[in-house]
Amino acid sequence: MPTSVISSSPIITYGNVQDAVVDGIRDMILKGQLKPGDRLRQDELARTFGVSTMPVREALRQLQAEGLVVFHPRRGATVARISVSEYEEIYLIREALETLACRWAAEDFDRIPIERLKCLLQEIEAAEANQDNAHRRMQLVREFFFTVFEASGKEHLLRILSNLWDLSQQYRLYFYSFPELGPKRLANYHNVYQACLDRNPEALLNAFRAIWADRDQILMPLVREKENKRQA
Amino acid sequence: MPTSVISSSPIITYGNVQDAVVDGIRDMILKGQLKPGDRLRQDELARTFGVSTMPVREALRQLQAEGLVVFHPRRGATVARISVSEYEEIYLIREALETLACRWAAEDFDRIPIERLKCLLQEIEAAEANQDNAHRRMQLVREFFFTVFEASGKEHLLRILSNLWDLSQQYRLYFYSFPELGPKRLANYHNVYQACLDRNPEALLNAFRAIWADRDQILMPLVREKENKRQA
DNA sequence: GCACGAGAAATTGGTTATAATATCGAATAT
């Protein structure tokens, strides 16, 4: 009788095992314990989570619907591998939707928890100074941005955005592996924070546009360079 | 041994039962056989599809991830009920993403199968003239628009758009229940077709903008009126 | 030494039976 130890985050209680398994597998993918292309064996996952195969299969199907997992008929599931062109597509979709999210959030700055934003910004600064591992820094930045997006109060938009961030995770991670870009990153986050502090919608959008421009001019060339090396 | 009769669309073969069940249930929802709020009993669905409960549960989870189905822990699943404000949210997201899709499609008009577009337009005109049932007309219009969107060739964008169309289906259906709006609808579709024929990107976007404006000025007041009556 | 098959092992996809648990409704008791 396997001892079920799912509790990654201690307090959250799930109504059913299956949701816990979904979060568990998604976490393993997002934390890099499972890499793109890795096979996802049902009974192996079932053992590690201490459950039977049924909830695992349901979980994999749900992750498939999210695009994080790919099923190959009769050959099992693997972690989705996102191509560079897919990443570019996803990024442009994100730009369109994050613009919407910012506009909605900026309709009422009172909904933006500025204190939390400040806290996260300080945590990010500390993490950059410490050279914390890329996954942790990436997670903090994600929380920072979604604190702004969540102020829009739009459930469907947040669901889609969250999914797109999941999908583009492997490329975002790459961005955090260059210590020399640290100051650039911090300046960008600070501009977002400042715009919220000033309650200035136009400044908020400009801060985001600057981030996207950096991504085009700095990250994408690096990604493409890496891609060319990989093919050679 | 129950006789498995899933084949709604005759030719498509599925690698697994589960995908067939997903499509089957989604179809039932989209065709109105299952209405928002309806309970989805596992064994009942299993019987109607001639399969065991396992594939049904997997299918429901997948539909949950798509937002079409809601799970109430220990109380089963129901067809999602979309509120008016959710519909407005979804519609604005759609506008942003369909703008993207049109831009991408208009980068190379050769990818738009103009003959197919023409065919669909004629089918739609015939269906309007016949006063065909609203579901069928809605389906044809969906195919018409997605023929344009698909020319973008962006898988993730199409996946998200398809999902958003599914979610807003119940409100779109309402739009087709007013015969007096028929000419207005047809004029809109014709503008889209003409813009593709003329290979004019700006005209294409303007055609869509006109459609969205109609929705704001014609459909939304009707929806809100209906909503107020429902509450009274 | 390496490619190629045949057979074995493993994995998936699906069924069925079983049990635990939570919900809902009805009957009963207060």
Add this chain to the structure above:
DNA sequence: ATATTCGATATTATAACCAATTTCTCGTGC
């Protein structure tokens, strides 16, 4: 009339099992 208990029902999860197929392995032949 209201609260409680009890039972029917449905969900959630486990386990055992089977068929189909893929993958692995090992030996053989070139």
